[in-house]
Amino acid sequence: VQLQACGGGLVQAGGSLRLSCAASGRTFSSRVRGWFRQAPGKEREFVAAIGWNGDSTSYAVPVKGRFTIFRDNAENTVYLQMNNLKPEDTAVYYCAAPFGKRPVGDNEWEVTSYDYWGQGTKVTVSS
Numbered sequence: 001v002q003l004q005a006c007g008g009g010l011v012q013a014g015g016s017l018r019l020s021c022a023a024s025g026r027t028f029s030s031r032v033r034g035w036f037r038q039a040p041g042k043e044r045e046f047v048a049a050i051g052w053n054g055d056s057t058s059y060a061v062p063v064k065g066r067f068t069i070f071r072d073n074a075e076n077t078v079y080l081q082m083n084n085l086k087p088e089d090t091a092v093y094y095c096a097a098p099f100g101k102r103p104v105g106d107n108e109w110e111v112t113s114y115d116y117w118g119q120g121t122k123v124t125v126s127s
Helices: none
Strands: 002-006 009-012 017-024 033-038 045-050 057-059 067-072 077-082 091-097 121-126
Touching: 002 091, 017 033, 017 091, 017 121, 033 067, 033 077, 045 067, 045 077, 057 067, 077 091
Parallel strands: 009 121
Antiparallel strands: 002 017, 017 077, 033 045, 033 091, 045 057, 067 077, 091 121
16 A cells, blocks of 8 residues: 655745645545644644545644645545645645544544555745
8 A cells, every 4th residue: 555645845935735645555535534744853743634525624723724635536646735835834744544434523633543654745835
């Protein structure tokens, strides 16, 4: 099973990026999918999660209103649209998926809720 994240890069403050995370090896169409990030010297933190059918989403407070998570189950892919980026959004972004089923609202913000992780894609926002 592999989660392949891509779409990171260097962008100026106020700009936008779209990250994608394609899964291979198994389908995650019935699983919640999540995005986390880790800045240098800091712990990995929750960014956003989406329920299996896309109807339920959850966002960390710092990104709410600026980031949007969505998914395409036919492509086994989850996306993170990031608008109005700020220098404090600079981090390596990781996508994640759990082995078992869990709904949004069941600790999707916890790193330990996920079993599969992508390799990370770096986002740098300049001021």
